[in-house]
Amino acid sequence: MADSRTVEVRVGRIGRPHGIRGELTITPRTDEPDRRFAAGARVRDAGGRSWTVARSHWHQGRLLVSLDGVDDRTAAELLRGVELYADVPGAETPAGPEEYWDRQLVGLEVRDHAGTPVGRVRGIAHLPAQDLLEIAADGSIHLVPLVAALVVEIDLDKGFLKLADVPGLMG
Incomplete structure (x- = not known):
């Protein structure tokens, strides 16, 4: 029987802005950052503000993420230090065998x-x-x-x- 519940997990912390178009550096707090920050994924802060990931990619060992609605450096700077959370299906399993959350x-x-x-x-x-x-x-x-x-x-x-x-x- 499938588990239809979701579980809140902390997925990252927003760092400094990257560039002038609102791109953010993210310190991942998850073993699967490519999964949690894939285009279309939803993330939120502890206060309930939420965003959709527009795109993400790795650059020189850093995860860079663009969130819908964060369009410039000023908006990105206001999010510095924010912890991000996501709801994941309770039955979801890690990508690798013999891995556990x-x-x-x-x-x-x-x-x-x-x-x-x-x-x-x-x-x-x-x-x-x-x-x-x-x-x-x-x-x-x-x-x-x-x-x-x-x-x-x-x-x-x-x-x-x-x-x-x-x-x-x-x-």
């Missing part, structure tokens, strides 16, 4: 190698080297690298993930 993992029950519940995923820490699961268990937070050697199973439908049999993994 934070919202899919947060709240999952964490089980040890034998299947015994040991905690819950509280958050994900995105570090340069790797992502870490923040697992709440026994009144403390345990950090576990989100790698296949340590997280051996993720079952979103059943609401759990299973850890490898590694001594000291959970403290």
Whole structure:
């Protein structure tokens, strides 16, 4: 059965204007900026103002976006620092296999190698080297690298993930 709900996700932060025609630099806050800022996509700020993406492209490693109604540098400058959000279908999945969004993992029950519940995923820490699961268990937070050697199973439908049999993994 398809999930018809939508989920609000933060997709980017507007930086400085680029040029004189209202183009904006965007710092992506999503793993899929080309998907979230595709022409025709809708984005909004926390106050409810919304825009349609007219076009986007990468230039020297920066995402440049034109929003309908933002037609000059002055209008673009007024949006500097604004966080952008989008509604995405709740059932939408990441483009790559074995990839997950934070919202899919947060709240999952964490089980040890034998299947015994040991905690819950509280958050994900995105570090340069790797992502870490923040697992709440026994009144403390345990950090576990989100790698296949340590997280051996993720079952979103059943609401759990299973850890490898590694001594000291959970403290």
